[in-house]
Amino acid sequence: MTDANLPSPKTGTTPGMAAGRALPHWVDRFLGGWRVYRKNTIGRIGMALLVLFALMATTSFIPQWVDPMYHPMTGVDPQISYSTGPSLRHWLGTDFIGRDIFSQLLAGARIAFMVGISSALISILFGTTIGMVAGYAGKHTDLILMRLADMIMVMPTLLVVLLLSALFGQLNIWIIVLMIALFRWPGVARVIRSQTLSLRHRPFIEAARVAGASHLRIIFRHILPNVMPLALLYMTFRVTSAIIIEAALAFLGFGDPGTVSWGMMLQWVWKTGHMFQAPYWMLPPGICISLITMAFYMTGRAMDDVLDPRLREEETTP
Amino acid sequence: MTPALLEVNNLSIGYRTAGGIAMAVDDVSFRVDRGGSLGLVGESGCGKTTIGMALMGLLAPNATIVSGQARFEGEDLIAVSGERMRQIRWRRISMIFQAAMNALNPVHRVQDQISEAIITHEPDLSGHAVAHRTRSLFDLVKIPESRLQDYPHQFSGGMRQRVIIAMALACNPSLIIADEPTTALDVIVQNQILSAIGTFQKEMNLGMIFISHDLAVVADVCTHIGVMYAGRMVEYGSRQEVLDCPGHPYTRMLVGSLLTLSDQPADLSGIFVTNGENGAAATGGCPLNLICPDATVVCRREQAGWVDLTGTHRVRCPYAGKGR
Amino acid sequence: MGLKRFVLRRLVEIAVIFFVIMTVLFVLFRLAPGDPVSRMVDPSMTPEDARLLMESMGLDQPLWTQYLYYLKNVATGNMGVSFHYGEPVIDILMNRLPNTVLLFTTSILLSALLGVFLGKIAAWKRGQRTDTLLTIGALFCHTLFLPWLALIMIWFFAYRVGWFPITGMVSPDVWIDPGAGWLAKALDVLHHMALPLMTLILIHFGSYLLVMRSSMLDTLKDDYIITARAKGLEEKTIRDHHAAPNAALPVVTSVGLSLAFSINGGALTETVFTWPGIGRELVFSVSHSDYPLAQAAFLIIAIVVLVANLVVDVLYAYLDPRIRY
Numbered sequence: 021m022t023d024a025n026l027p028s029p030k031t032g033t034t035p036g037m038a039a040g041r042a043l044p045h046w047v048d049r050f051l052g053g054w055r056v057y058r059k060n061t062i063g064r065i066g067m068a069l070l071v072l073f074a075l076m077a078t079t080s081f082i083p084q085w086v087d088p089m090y091h092p093m094t095g096v097d098p099q100i101s102y103s104t105g106p107s108l109r110h111w112l113g114t115d116f117i118g119r120d121i122f123s124q125l126l127a128g129a130r131i132a133f134m135v136g137i138s139s140a141l142i143s144i145l146f147g148t149t150i151g152m153v154a155g156y157a158g159k160h161t162d163l164i165l166m167r168l169a170d171m172i173m174v175m176p177t178l179l180v181v182l183l184l185s186a187l188f189g190q191l192n193i194w195i196i197v198l199m200i201a202l203f204r205w206p207g208v209a210r211v212i213r214s215q216t217l218s219l220r221h222r223p224f225i226e227a228a229r230v231a232g233a234s235h236l237r238i239i240f241r242h243i244l245p246n247v248m249p250l251a252l253l254y255m256t257f258r259v260t261s262a263i264i265i266e267a268a269l270a271f272l273g274f275g276d277p278g279t280v281s282w283g284m285m286l287q288w289v290w291k292t293g294h295m296f297q298a299p300y301w302m303l304p305p306g307i308c309i310s311l312i313t314m315a316f317y318m319t320g321r322a323m324d325d326v327l328d329p330r331l332r333e334e335e336t337t338p
Numbered sequence: 339m340t341p342a343l344l345e346v347n348n349l350s351i352g353y354r355t356a357g358g359i360a361m362a363v364d365d366v367s368f369r370v371d372r373g374g375s376l377g378l379v380g381e382s383g384c385g386k387t388t389i390g391m392a393l394m395g396l397l398a399p400n401a402t403i404v405s406g407q408a409r410f411e412g413e414d415l416i417a418v419s420g421e422r423m424r425q426i427r428w429r430r431i432s433m434i435f436q437a438a439m440n441a442l443n444p445v446h447r448v449q450d451q452i453s454e455a456i457i458t459h460e461p462d463l464s465g466h467a468v469a470h471r472t473r474s475l476f477d478l479v480k481i482p483e484s485r486l487q488d489y490p491h492q493f494s495g496g497m498r499q500r501v502i503i504a505m506a507l508a509c510n511p512s513l514i515i516a517d518e519p520t521t522a523l524d525v526i527v528q529n530q531i532l533s534a535i536g537t538f539q540k541e542m543n544l545g546m547i548f549i550s551h552d553l554a555v556v557a558d559v560c561t562h563i564g565v566m567y568a569g570r571m572v573e574y575g576s577r578q579e580v581l582d583c584p585g586h587p588y589t590r591m592l593v594g595s596l597l598t599l600s601d602q603p604a605d606l607s608g609i610f611v612t613n614g615e616n617g618a619a620a621t622g623g624c625p626l627n628l629i630c631p632d633a634t635v636v637c638r639r640e641q642a643g644w645v646d647l648t649g650t651h652r653v654r655c656p657y658a659g660k661g662r
Numbered sequence: 663m664g665l666k667r668f669v670l671r672r673l674v675e676i677a678v679i680f681f682v683i684m685t686v687l688f689v690l691f692r693l694a695p696g697d698p699v700s701r702m703v704d705p706s707m708t709p710e711d712a713r714l715l716m717e718s719m720g721l722d723q724p725l726w727t728q729y730l731y732y733l734k735n736v737a738t739g740n741m742g743v744s745f746h747y748g749e750p751v752i753d754i755l756m757n758r759l760p761n762t763v764l765l766f767t768t769s770i771l772l773s774a775l776l777g778v779f780l781g782k783i784a785a786w787k788r789g790q791r792t793d794t795l796l797t798i799g800a801l802f803c804h805t806l807f808l809p810w811l812a813l814i815m816i817w818f819f820a821y822r823v824g825w826f827p828i829t830g831m832v833s834p835d836v837w838i839d840p841g842a843g844w845l846a847k848a849l850d851v852l853h854h855m856a857l858p859l860m861t862l863i864l865i866h867f868g869s870y871l872l873v874m875r876s877s878m879l880d881t882l883k884d885d886y887i888i889t890a891r892a893k894g895l896e897e898k899t900i901r902d903h904h905a906a907p908n909a910a911l912p913v914v915t916s917v918g919l920s921l922a923f924s925i926n927g928g929a930l931t932e933t934v935f936t937w938p939g940i941g942r943e944l945v946f947s948v949s950h951s952d953y954p955l956a957q958a959a960f961l962i963i964a965i966v967v968l969v970a971n972l973v974v975d976v977l978y979a980y981l982d983p984r985i986r987y
Contacts, residue, residue: 260805313807
């Protein structure tokens, strides 16, 4: 990683410690990365899919506003009380009590984004902080934190959350988000830690220390900007795992009963025994979960391609 | 004159790049006799390794042979089919790699890596005979047979180089290409390896091309020396001729920097650091014209042709043999 | 340090981790809202039986004595009686363990082998149509939602085409029939295993393929590949004998790292296919508030993951001669 305080070759900012001056460099770097990203086919497909899902999530409020019977959770078609196939009235058909599948699908996109992004944000927050602290502090702190990370890493997250829901009863969607985040930080922490280790003895960190900067200031002003791109990359992968875990949990019947998620829809198909009769009901939520995971995964891989050559290139420069 | 073992004529090799073909080897000719050895000397990137790889048919996919031929035992190595080339490799021409490189596969025992070459080229040999030959090869390079079952990482650098030499001799080739075989070794080990290579080469009457950036090493083992600069051969002659009366200014610099063990410090005044020119010959003039102490206007304008100093000693500099 | 000492050290580590997990579970079971005793003893038991069970678990003792009882009970395999089955949970789970291990190990082994094999070919044909197809296929399979794929598999192969049984692990008629030999029984299990196995392999091989492909591309740039070419070996030998073994090492590491992910998938697969394994038992017990069973199932799954990690480490050391512990 380059020193955020060094002048950018393109903008020619003067060197300085102030964050305000580091910002143009950041923006510059981001735009540079975006230019590379745009050329990546996999990244373009991923981005396009994400835009599509975002569109679904934002339009999810419209059906119930058109007619209350399209409400994904409580709206029931007064004339239908069983599962029907696609029709003009219900584009993707209805579920076993006559709720509209299409509006459920839209609502599911909202939940998926919500769960995926918030859970990934929290786990990145944990992972980055713990990784930076472990890498910067070293010694016992490092050892203890990394051992803890190892221990959590071997735990199957889904089953842990499952057990917790057995003990604490039905889980609220936010608790689920938090649980997933709490068990998904170790991978991030490991990567950020090794990145921090390689930064720790760079001249600009040493210089900041000599200049009397506090540890916290060094970590957040000088190390954080340099591990940020990597953290962002890992965030896309965490989004996928969070979405999958939430969906699996809902599929097994431990989701938040107050939400309509794609996993929940699959559970209804499965539990009500409609899987053989109603492919129109079974296919859409599964396709959506798979596609949104694929979209985030592709975005992540493309970002990896954007970041990777830089990492290598900058590693060789002394 | 007996027919040469290998005769390379006007070989030119280029790498395809975005901006056209960059010449890495430009119009190089030399010959190697049975029992003779040619040292190719030059700085890194001057094209000497590319020549070795071209003779083995192992050029990188983006490399292309522009012109020239390489007659080896009656065949043109440049023109033979891929399958024929595969049969020639190691059986007729083998290669000694640099041990510092990962030339040995880390997950296979050295015995298997040696016998693999024998089995590939002499499939009729019994397992017993293969094992016997492998053992005697280890004897030859003075490594205890007990270490045949070891993995490459269990050997020291010098030992690994011996294993590589043993491997190169496995199929009784008639030509060996040694590519910087002693570069990463310390001086004592380097000496042992050099004398070992020299001994085998003479005893088995092999032809050898010895590639090195170090003139001192080449002077130790080779009967002929070819000096290369920026993809061109600038001087070619017998060891004695090149070392005693170097005709090309670049060779003079090399020889000059060689004799630093005398009381007098070597005259380094004429030596410049080149700007990392990588093979592609400078447009128009002599590639050396910027750093040559004797360069004239002519040198900047046009390529020098060959000047024959003796029947076997050629120099690519119009001023060779004059002046000095 | 020899391999034996390495294994010993790792066993101690595993014991420590397991101890921590046990302790965390103990604390959680006491922290959770409601009466801890009701989570240990079936409320529908006769008072006499309940008292005996409570005594054996020290539930009438102070908390830290309970903890000692708990450690002792886990060590001796006395983990309570299942509310639902009315049998000691350890008996139930020991009965399920082989089924889980069978499905888990075969699926991981086969998906890793398939991933290595296809990844090798993709890297070898880099940039060609084979490579593009394999990479996209791997990406696609890797991101499929497992329970949904399982449902589709059942719907198509068991319901529409009817090639495989819909659920379960055995057909009762084969096992009741006294004339059926072991071969018939084995074939019957294989017949039932085919769909869950295919589901797991489809989900898992993709990531191994991608790892193998990129590691193989790195390996092909290595010097010993040039040596192998110079030796005049056939291209196939170079690919299979020189490049692939080195390139497969990172795949082994990635198998180890994805073990937890695999066991999640295993539990989901077992549940959808009603494969009588530990994962299904855990899901079942959680939905039926069968706490002793849930606790024990979780502990056993933890042991399975930890031991599988050790096996992967030993396998790595075996495959890479440079690693000697």
